[in-house]
Amino acid sequence: MFTGMTDLGLRLTVDGPVARVVLDRPEVRNAQTPAMWRALAEFGAALPSEVRVIVVSGEGPSFSAGLDRRLIMGETIEGEEPLLALGARPASEVHAAIAGFQEGFSWLRRPEFVSIAAVQGHAIGAGFQLALACDLRVVATDAKFSMREPALGLVPDLGGTQPLVQLVGYSRALEICTTSRWVEAGEAREFGLANIVVPAEELAGTVKDLSEALLGPLPGAIRETKALLLGAADASYEEQLKAEREAQARRLTELLGSLG
Template sequence: MTIDFTTDGAIAVITLNRPEAYNALDLAHLRALSDAVARFEADPSLRVAVITGTGKAFCAGADIGETLPLMKENGTKSLPPTIMRGQTCSKPLIAAINGLALGGGLELALACDLRVAGSQAKLGLPEIGLGLIPGWGGTQRLPRLIGGGRAVEMILTGRAIDAAEAERIGLVNKVVPDGEVLAAALDTARLISEKSADAVRFAREAMQKGFDIPLAEALDLEAALEDAALQTPGFNDGLNAYREKRRAHKNKS
């Protein structure tokens, strides 16, 4: 099985399972990844997904022997849609980065909302060394996340950085001991899963869409989404919980 899909309450765990190849993304893995995210998206009982890998790597990127020749022959857009490009997901995704996250592997992590890394993780975009550019969102998402100057250095040199530097520049949200990466990601996922699903969705939409439009338009978008949130069961429960000095109900929409 190329991708493992398990659940923990309202959390899905999507695990790349090709450790002998450092979880490199061949065509089968790309299709399975797309199917796993679609399965998560379609299940209303699931609120957050954690993506991780088995063995010594989160993901070492595209399979050089299979995927790159296919891209050369047919173009990058001929590959299956994934969250890196072509597939949307309305729910939060967390990358639990164990070991290597290189090339397409880092781009997979960049396509997630949050990133938790093990202390020995290595992250980089080495495509320039193959005469390529990061073609699964790296040139677009990395500058938005860490700023243009730092992104230019990583992309044009192909240099991989360690987890401590990744945390310092904002590439990952948290660094934990290697054996605690998945547990830490699940802890964060549980915190999010207990919040109003509507509020989480509206907040993500406001941030994602607002980033690329003028501030005045973004503020109007935010106001419209806030108005929508005010009409949801999650807001009603949250307001009542405040008045009654209790915690809001878990998983309230």
């Protein structure tokens, strides 16, 4: 078992086929910083090949209140410059900086594992987008989502816009983002944003049961299935049929080889 504790407010562990990311700044509702995003990207890049499930959660009563408010308000904290300071840089530097931030989220969609967000309490802004970066969301009944970036004059830029549209549709995604309103657990389940909604005291056990269920099928079958589903929306029907044929051929070859 690998256990990593950082001074950035993250607990990162790998225990056989299950890796865990715990946001551990409960005193600020697990508010995030760019340094945390860089650490997440590094963790994702270094995962051993046997990892098949990633569980992302928050310590305390909230999943994450989003980007640390002090950075939004113009303060410098822990060596991180205020968010608006990016606006003074050349566009190429701004793009490169944001691309680095996005890497802390985008690795959760890789096909070799299934990622689960265990969401309780607030999931705001970057917290909402971190939950959206995961493949599945198990949500406590007290969970509340809000995409606050537009209310601050910004846009969601951590990879959350595409999965949100895929889950709830364009017009509902537009309404959720542009009003920055709260989406509570029951509505999240109705929209398809939440896969499972349970009482807060059942959240950990439900995530554990789901993780164990995901470990049942062979790893190659999960990997290929996830890759097929991720690409389905952008493929024509004929392209998707071809992708299915190719994936199944690889599975048959691998299964036959395992018998030898």
